[in-house]
Amino acid sequence: MTGGTQTILVTGATGGIGTAVCRQLARSGYLLVLAARNEAKLKSLSDELDGTDRHVWLPLEMTSDQSIRQFGEQLAARHITLDGVVLMPPQAHSTNDPMPGSEAWRVLFQNCFIGPLEVLKAAIERMNPDPIGGRRAKIVIISGISSAQVLGHYATSNVMRCAWIGEAKTLAFALGSRGIHVNTLSLGGTLSPWYREGIERRADAAGVTFEQRLAEETTNVPLGKYGEPEEVAIAVEGLLSRFSDHMTGLNIMHDGGFTRSY
Numbered sequence: 001m002t003g004g005t006q007t008i009l010v011t012g013a014t015g016g017i018g019t020a021v022c023r024q025l026a027r028s029g030y031l032l033v034l035a036a037r038n039e040a041k042l043k044s045l046s047d048e049l050d051g052t053d054r055h056v057w058l059p060l061e062m063t064s065d066q067s068i069r070q071f072g073e074q075l076a077a078r079h080i081t082l083d084g085v086v087l088m089p090p091q092a093h094s095t096n097d098p099m100p101g102s103e104a105w106r107v108l109f110q111n112c113f114i115g116p117l118e119v120l121k122a123a124i125e126r127m128n129p130d131p132i133g134g135r136r137a138k139i140v141i142i143s144g145i146s147s148a149q150v151l152g153h154y155a156t157s158n159v160m161r162c163a164w165i166g167e168a169k170t171l172a173f174a175l176g177s178r179g180i181h182v183n184t185l186s187l188g189g190t191l192s193p194w195y196r197e198g199i200e201r202r203a204d205a206a207g208v209t210f211e212q213r214l215a216e217e218t219t220n221v222p223l224g225k226y227g228e229p230e231e232v233a234i235a236v237e238g239l240l241s242r243f244s245d246h247m248t249g250l251n252i253m254h255d256g257g258f259t260r261s262y
């Protein structure tokens with residue numbers, strides 16, 4: 001990626017992490033294509049980032065084939081050329097059950113893997129890198145630390161995350177010669193609003209303060225803290241930048257050192 005303004009698609013743009021990523025990238029001068037389901041939130045974020053319609057927002061329901069098709073058509077109709085994608089597949093809910101029924105698995109694979117992969121395919125079609133000329137395209141897939149270790153309470157997520165690691169590595173080999181990079185950023189606990197609410201609930205149940213509960217939960221994190229969405233945003237920007245010009249197929253842990261495997 002070199003010269004000129006770069007255009008980045010951010011899915012999950014309106015979420016806790018997505019909003020921080022969009023703010024960071026907008027501040028750095030990227031043009032953004034914002035995608036999520038809730039149109040009012042997309043418009044409000046777009047207005048907040050820049051009141052002059054500099055950025056584009058497009059509704060996207062990643063669990064719907066029709067919505068994904070329309071999304072791809074919109075990218076083409078607006079002649080959008082993408083220099084990067086930040087893909088946030090919907091997260092599999094926390095569960096202790098490693099063997100849900102076959103229908104539950106079908107829904108999970110459709111919503112957390114097949115649908116988001118279709119979105120990625122549509123985005124790749126809108127990339128036009130020129131590695132000889134120094135123009136590279138960067139894909140960052142947001143994943144979680146169960147991509148590298150089994151978490152008992154994320155029984156199905158363990159599987160979905162590993163599916164993405166396999167896909168990312170395979171795509172890195174398939175797309176590398178075209179100058180398209182594919183890396184995953186695997187997050188540990190990150191303090192987006194829903195994650196904070198979970199800590200608040202557990203604090204209430206234990207009769208302690210939010211800060212006490214947070215300190216207790218992070219004793220096994222070497223850096224002694226959960227991540228902030230703004231920290232994720234800076235890491236994402238790094239992976240979209242020249243920092244990653246010789247890096248692809250990596251699964252990078254963003255977890256305060258929590259993951260014990262090498």
Ligand SMILES: NC(=O)c1ccc[n+]([C@@H]2O[C@H](COP(=O)([O-])OP(=O)(O)OC[C@H]3O[C@@H](n4cnc5c(N)ncnc54)[C@H](OP(=O)(O)O)[C@@H]3O)[C@@H](O)[C@H]2O)c1
Nearest residue numbers: 012014015016017036037038062088091144187189190192
């Ligand atoms: N926070 C953490 O601790 C943590 C840890 C590990 C990994 N992650 C990963 O980080 C990413 C973002 O997490 P977050 O904490 O920012 O979550 P969040 O605040 O719940 O945001 C989720 C975002 O995705 C959009 N979204 C949800 N379902 C969608 C669907 N079916 N189709 C299209 N868009 C959809 C939401 O907007 P709409 O509802 O408007 O669609 C929202 O913009 C996720 O991929 C998650 O798995 C987070």
